Amino acid sequence: MYFMKALRVEHIKSKRTMLNVIPLALSIIVAICILFICRTSNKDEIVSNSMHYWINISAMVVPLLVGILAGIMGEQEQEAGNYQVIRKSVYKGQNCFSKCIYLLSILAFFVLFSVVLLYIGIWCIYNPDNFTVFLFLKTAFIFLVGSIFLVPFQLWSGFYFNIGASIGFGIFGTIFVAYISSFPMIEEKIWRFIPWTWSVKTTSIFFENNNLCVQGVNLPLDLMIQLLSSALLFVGMMLWFKKWEGKTKG
Template sequence: MLLRSICSDLYKMKRTPIPWLHVFVPLIGALAFLWYYSVTGNDNSLGKLTGFMEVLCMVFPLLIGLLCGLTAAQEEQAGSYQVILSEARSRAVAYMSKLLLLLVLSGLSVTFAVAIFSTGIHAVPPQLYVHIVMAAWGGNVFLYILHLFVGFRFGRSASIGLGVFGTLISALMMTGLGDGIWHWIPWAWSARLCGDIVFRLQNPSETAWAATDMQYGITVCLIVTLLSLAASLLWFQRWEGSKSNE
C-alpha cells in the first residue's frame, strides 16, 4: 500500500516544479563552484570540497522549506487537505508516502551534486564522497519532517519563511558561534557533520576529537529525528485539515 501511495504521489509531483528543483539546483550549484575554482586556481582539493558542502548545506534549509511548502500547497489546493485525509486508507501511509518521496529525491539530489562536483576535484578518496553524502542527507531528515508539518499546518509561506530563517542560522553555526552548541541546532547538523568528516582527514592528530564531536552530533540528530517522526505521525492521525489561515 505504501509503494502504491508513493507511485501515486510521484505521478502527481511530475506536474509541479519539485522534481526539477531537485535536478537543476544541485546542477547549477556544482557547475558554478567548479567554474569558480577553475578561475581562482585553488589547488586545495579538500578545501574546495569543504567550501562547496558548506554552501550546499546552508542552502538546503531554504530549499527544503520551498519543497515542503509546495507539497503541502498541492494538497490544500486539492480540497483543503480533505483528499489526502479522506481518500487514503491510512493517514500514516499517506504521510509517510510524501515524506519518503521527498527524502528519496533529496538523497538523489545530494548525490547528483557531489557526483558532478567530484568530476572537477582530484586527490580526494572516493569513500569520502560517500560519507559526505550520507552526512549531508541524514542531517536534513529532521528538517523535512519539521517543514512538512509546518507546511500542512500553517501553509506554504510559513514553511518558506522558516527555511529562510534556517539558512541564516546554518550560516551562523558555521562560524565560531556554533562551536559547542551546533549539536542542538538542527540547521547546523549537515554542514557541521560534513565539516568534521573533512577535518578528520586534514588533521590526523585531531581524529579522536573530531570523532567524539561527530558521535555527539549524530546521537542527538538521530534521537531528535526519530522522536519528531513519531510525533508528526501521531499529529497527522488526528489532524482534521485545518487551513493555514485558521
C-alpha cells in the same frame, strides 16, 4: 501494500510540478558555482577547497530547498479539495510517511547528485592524485544524516500553516546557518543544540579528518543522536497527521 501505492502516487503527482526540476537544476548550479569559485585553486588544494565550499553552500541551500518542496507538497493537497483526499483516508499515517520518504528521497538526490557532479568536474578539469569518489560519497552521506530532521519539520509547517510558513522556516534556517557560522567560538559551544547546524558541523569534522574517530569529538554518538532525534520527529509528525482534519482556506 498501501504505503507503496501512496509513494507511487506522490511520484506521479510530482511529475506535474517543480518538485523534480528544482533539485536537479540546483544541483547543477551548486556544482558549477563551486568549480567557478575554485578555478584558481591548484591541483593539491582543489579537493579540500571544493568540498569546504560544497559543505557550507549546501548547508545554507538545503533548508530553503526543503522548505520550498514541502510547501509545494502541502499546497498540492490543499488544492485537491482542501485536503479532502487526506481527510477522508483511513491510512493517514501511511500517507504522511509516504510524503516524508518521498521528500527525503528528493533531498538525498540533491545531496548525492550535486556532490557527484562536483567530483566529475574536478576529475575532468584537475585530475588530482589519490582522488576517489568514496570520500565524496561518505561526506555526502554524513551531510544527509544531519539534514533528515528538516523533512518532517518542514512538512508539518507546510500542512499546519501554509507554503509561505514552510518557505519562511527555510529562509530562517539558511540565514541562521550563515550567521552562526560567522562566530566559530559561539558555534562550537552550541551547535549540538541547533539542528540547522548539524549537517555543516559533523560533515566538516569528518571531511577534515577523513575519519569518524576524531580526538575530542564523538562523531558516531553525534550521528546516532541526530538519527534518533529525526526518527522521533518522524513519529511525532505521523501521530499528529493521524488526528489532523485539515484547515479552512484563507
